[in-house]
Amino acid sequence: MGSFDAITPGTDLPRYARELVRMHDAVISGSRFPMQPRTVVARSWSRVLAAGLSPDRANTRAVLTLQDIEQRRHRSPLHHVIDDLSRVLAAVADSSQMIMVVTDADGAILWRSGDAKVRRHADDLGFREGATWTENTVGTNAIGTALVEAVPVQLFSGEHFEQSQHPWYCTAAPIHDPRTGELIGVVDISGPALTLHPALTALVSAAVEIAEGQLLHRQHERLRRLRETAMPMLASLTGPALLIDDHGWVAHSTGLSPTGRIAIPNTERAVHVPGLGLCTAEALLDGWLVRPCATTTRIRMTLDLSGPPVVITTGDENDWRTPLSPRHTEILLVLHLRGRRGASVTELSTAVHGDPDHAVAIRAELSRMRRILGSLVQSRPYRLSDSVELTLDLGDAGRLCECAFVRTIAGPSLRNLIDHLPTNW
Template identity: 30%
Template sequence: MTNGWQALRRGESALERRRFLERAHERFIGERATRLDGGFDGDRGTERAAESAGLRAVVLDSWMRARRLTVDPDRLPERQAIDEAQLAELQRTHPIGEALAVVRRLLLAEASESGFIVALGDAAGRLLWVDGDARLRARAEEMGFRAGMDWSEHAVGTSAPGSALALDHAIQVLGAEHYSRAVHPWSCTAAPVHDPASGAIIGVIDVTGGDGAASPHLMPLMDATVAAVEAELQLAALRRRMEQERGTRARPSRPTTAPPRLVVLGRDPAMLERDGGALPVSGRHAEILLALAAAPNGLPAAELAHRVYGYAGAEGTLRPEMVRLRRWLEQHATGIALHSRPYRLEPPLRVDAHETLEALSRGAHRLALAAYEGPVLPASDAPVVTELRAAVDATLREAMLQSAAAEPLFDYAQNWAADDARVWETLLQVLPPLSPKRARVVARLEGIAREQ
């Protein structure tokens, strides 16, 4: 048996396993989310359901997450999650870049000889570097596997880099274990990388290729590479501390060109973007930052506590959390100061959800739809989150219905309104009479009618 994280048992035929996975994937995708039967009955528990279906529990659980996130198995990322300037800046400043030499020494040589490619991404699942076999890289780019693209589970469903980040564990994904059909010819092994000081995830290392990229021997090699990378990061931090202790004067820091930015759309956890890269933000801290970002003049403790916890008298619970948040902001050199009486942030904190609402108010529907990655902090029930989540989702839907062109409305319907009959009916009205998309819209409307 595998240990749950490996894709194949030693000696198991990858070809036979691939054929089985194709059938299992088609069966899962073909089932209605509201009526899972047989081995995929989620109510029986993931492990029992996976055992019954012949799947690994981590894979079935990831498929179910992708279904809940309404990830389209026939759609791949088509646009970069970050523009070229942001990518270049992250490549220059992201801490995992300090260990590129280690990755090249331990993985890249074998990858090039074996016909693999190696990718490094940040904690949000965005690929920062992709290297290795040139012909394989060209093929991978056709499915959106290139620097700057988002390969988190929120974007593409099950994949080794995205699932390794979601589960905080090294994992292999073979063929049709990928949620997206276009990735079924590929296999991969990936592992998260942690900050040696804080233990927080800072990135991911991935090896992608044919069946060999999910062979059992790659898992210990990946574990050894991650250990070496984290040791290198620890040594780099130690060298910086020693230089400071010797009184070495640091070069003047580059002026910040933009305030920090909190990314909450479709994210759990949230991500804090700043000049030094991106940091995952725990749920409660993200809720507090979101509340303070909406109140640049600050909030008294009672009001902030109510927005975060949802009940009166929660100030006693809030105050120690504010101490922990202030310490976290300082430890990670975020450039954000947390003041009290009233609680407020300096400098102001941008939020992607607020930017989306601003874009919609200007009529920039395409820009807003491109920025929308899903509901605000989907796992949170804090009042400040539920109110913003409802405002963004309702505003986006109304904007799409009232004045969006056919193309963005079609994207919105596919990705975020799969069961919204009014959206599909409106789309049918605005599509040109000879559009090939009309058949799909009619089929979806018929499906909605049957499901009601």
């Protein structure tokens, strides 16, 4: 069984469903039961119980208006690939007592198709277009749990939190925007629990790969059009330069080795580009022209923790101040403390979240952090670039001030790490 598969080939589905329902009732009520929920299910149940949801009734279903649904469809990048998803999944869903559902990043169902009888039963459950299927609204379900865990999730019968969902299975996988790495939605196949087939996880994963591949193809076409539009200007340039789109993807490079992506620039701060050092950016139609602004490639940065966290990047003539979120502050602290040894994605997950199971979320945060700070973090293992000189500003109160501040943002493993730091760190 894969780590996110709910069943194995040959599973006696009726018997296993009865065992899961008994386990659900025992665990939720605090009783003992020989079977324990899978790790991903146990984490979700803990979150849902903490949110105050009830397992023995249908929790409130918020439903969007038709106008809101259409607006979200238009804004979602997935509207470009919904036909591709339908070709892969909808035909199977129509003939196999299942339905296909596609949500946005908020868990709102934007598209639904499949077996008419199953759709009617789904309507009774509130599993319809416009409904929000996050953990906080309807309890443990594959869509909501996939959004939280940022990984594929399959649930069977009593693994759902709400008893009304026990007659169902659901197999969901997140879809990411290849331009940004951000989660933009979830594709799900659901149906009567006793019709679940072990191959569904692979089918859903294949559909996600096709969708992300089509989105990547569209991105390559956008870069080609940007390059063609800017080519007359690029031909007149002297010295190294990059032409990038609004997401930092390089459409053309002059005077340096090609690179795939850099941090997203703006006109108010410099951006670090490997091989060029600090650069300034000039806004173009649908993109940016990036050129060096300094003669040195050494980047001097200060992580200022004397107040709200901010990174100060020192250039030849100006300093650029970049506010950091608590999560990015945690990651930057861990990388600084690890030094040139760096950290694996599982080590970062453990330091920030307290367990190694949030690798996908860590990679997404690192991608966002690169867009804010520039390409300052290297991978395999993750570590600060050799060109970065990072110092900490702890304020007048020194280490005690820093520890008090970090304890307001850090996860348990990171707090433990800080407790065991050398006194002269």
